[in-house]
Amino acid sequence: MGVMPTCICGTVRKSRGRCRWPGRPSQPAGTTRQPSPSSPPGLANPVAKRSAQSCMQRSGAPSCCDARGDLTVSEAVFSVQRAPIYTESDRKHIQLRTIVVLIASQTAGGFGLVATYIVSALLAQDITGSATLGTIAASCLSIGSAVVAVPMSRLMNRYGRRPGLRFGYLVGAAGATAAVLGAILVNYPLLCLGVFGAGAGNAANLATRYAASDLAPEHRRAMMISLIVLATTFGSATGSGMSGITSYVGVSLGLPDKTGAYVVAGIMFLVAAAIVELFLRPDPMHVAEDLANSAQLAANAGPAQPAPSTREAVSLIWQKPEARLAVFAMVVSQLTMVGVMALTPLHMDAGGQSQSAIGMMMAVHIFGMYLFSPLVGILTDRIGSYPMLYIAGGFCTWGAWWAAVTPPEGVLGVFMGNFLVGLGWCFGVVAGSNLMVALYPLHQRVAVQGVGDFAMLGSGAAAGLSSGALYTIFQYSGVNYANAAFGLALILATFFTYTGVQRAMRRPHHQQPATAVGG
Structure with a gap:
């Protein structure tokens, strides 16, 4: 039959079985590649070592290379199945399929x-009779999102x-189920636990914007992020408008009032999980890694760098004033x-306003958060992140x-106030996320993104x-005056960061290539 050519890591080169490391010398199967005399012990073949580690991490199968990176292909090379290589084409x-x-x-x-x-605060208030406990139950959604983000x-x-x-x-679907049980049993702690778990669905929703940016070209990255933000409009606005209907559905099923929203939420979280599991293939992050590794090998830049830990990610953010501004912008947007x-x-x-009116207010607020996100993304790509953070x-x-200046029975003020706050959130999150992605290489992005989302959701x-x-x-007015002060703080932080970066770039022999990306 003859000797079949194999790659440097032992993979047989067939028409559809190409190795992840193309362009490297081949050798006959069953042989061992000897280390270079100039290579130090234990680092004889870093490329093969990286390939072996990647193979074991992705498939869980034993590697065809030993711990030093030397080839030991006495085992059957046919037992090692590698992911197909991806090219720029x-x-x-x-990316289109991923979006x-x-x-x-x-x-x-x-x-x-x-x-x-919508119903968390109201249902908790019905159970306990306390508005303070009602707001605590609603805030468990944000707490769960922050805890799950890391x-x-x-x-x-x-x-x-x-x-x-x-x-x-x-986890979001499990939390919605626990919230239903808490409402049935009139158990406030169980309700809070369920809302806490449902917050994981919010964390997943926020993380999808970064998944959309993995394969996006640099000049359209903010646009890809904004498309995912826009997609939330359809589900969120529908959920807001149907909040009263879902309560009636729950009552018709024999559940307590306002509980039907959790039933629908659990079902929709399961649908989202099924969509991701079945159709998000290939994984955009894996494709981006393959392309980056291929570029490194073509440039003889060595194996890929390891991902930083959470503590290292915090340090990476703290070292860059632009990254600190990006996180602060997302924090202020979320907090306000x-x-x-x-x-x-x-x-x-x-x-004395009805639940339907409250639901409509939430729908207007959601429109402000998500509906104009494509325009925000286009503007961010064209004029940069700093002007968008001012806005x-x-x-x-x-x-x-x-x-703050609208009385409880007022309609226009609470509707437009929440619409403008939602619009500010859109500008801050899209521009801040774009700035965060642009500042770091691929192997550091996921870790710093997780820290940034933790800070945002924690606030x-x-x-x-x-x-x-x-x-x-x-009272309502006093709290919102404080929220307005946070918006002013973001304007001042953007001004001082931008001027500081510009001064640093004008210094002789100063090199800071990442600062030019944010605008």
């Missing part, structure tokens, strides 16, 4: 998220985007949005102030937790 097709799948999952997840948020990013770092997103949506939105249902309820701070300030959780007590002390 594959990028556009895979379509993420839009579908985001639509389902957005419906489930808003359906739970382990989900670790899953993505190790296994790819698909396992991480699937994990978030499944949650701070205004969490108290508005209670404010409107105190003015984000302005909208957050204006919206919070307008809501929202803090706003939700404190809003009830602050509402009791300072």
Whole structure:
């Protein structure tokens, strides 16, 4: 039969069995590649060593290379099955498929998220009779999102985007189930636990925007992020408008009032998990890694760098003023949005407004958050992130102030105030996310993205937790004046960061290539 040519790592080269490391010398099967005399012990073949480690991580099968990277292909090379190699010509097709799948999952997840948020505070208030405990229950959604963000990013770092997103949506479905049980048993702690678990679905929804950017070209990265943000409009707005209907569905099934929203949320989270599991193939993060590794090998840059730990990711963010600004922008956007939105249902309820009116207010707020995101993405790609962050701070300030001066029975002020705060959130999150992605290479992005989302969602959780007590002390207007001050702080932070970066770039012999990307 003759000797079949094999790659440097022992993979038989067949028509559809190409190795992940093309362009390297071949050798006959059953032989061992000897280390170079100039190579130090233990580093005889870094390329083969990287290939062996990648093979074991991806498939779990024993590697065809030994621990030093030397070839030991006495084992049957046919037992090692490697992922097909991807080229730049594959990028556009895979990216389009990825965007379509993420839009579908985001639509389902957005419906489930808003359906739970609207009724959480009201249902908890019905159980306990306390507005403060009601806001604490609603804030458990943000707390769960923040807590799940870090382990989900670790899953993505190790296994790819698909396992991480699937994990978030499944935990969200389990949380919605626990919330239904808490409502049936009139158990406030169990209800809070369920809302906490449902927050994992929110974390998965937010993480999809980064999955959309893995394969996006640099000049269209913000546009890809904004398309995923836009997809939430359909599910979230539908969930807001149907909040009253879902409650009637629950009552018709014999469940307590307002519980039907959790039933629908659990179903939609399961749908989102199924979409990701079945159709997010190939994993965009794996494709991006393959393309990056191929580029490194072509440039003789050596094996890929390891991903940083969570502590290292925090250090990486702290070292760059632009990264600190990106995280601060997302924090202010989330904190202001949650701070205004969490108290508005209670404010409107105190003015005698119906649940349908509250649902319509939430729909207008959701439109502000998501509907204009493609325009925001296009502008961010064209004029940069810094101008968009100025606009984000302005909208957050204006919206919070307008809501603050509106009485409980007022309609226009709470509707437009929440719309403007949502629009400010859109500008801040899209521009901040784009700046964060542009600052770091591929192997560092997932870790810093997880830390950034943890900070953003954690700030929202803090706003939700404190809003009830602050509402009791300072009333609706006082809390929103404080939210407006955070918007002003974002404007000042953007100004000082931008001027500092420009001064640093004008210094002689100063090299800071990442700063030019953010605009």
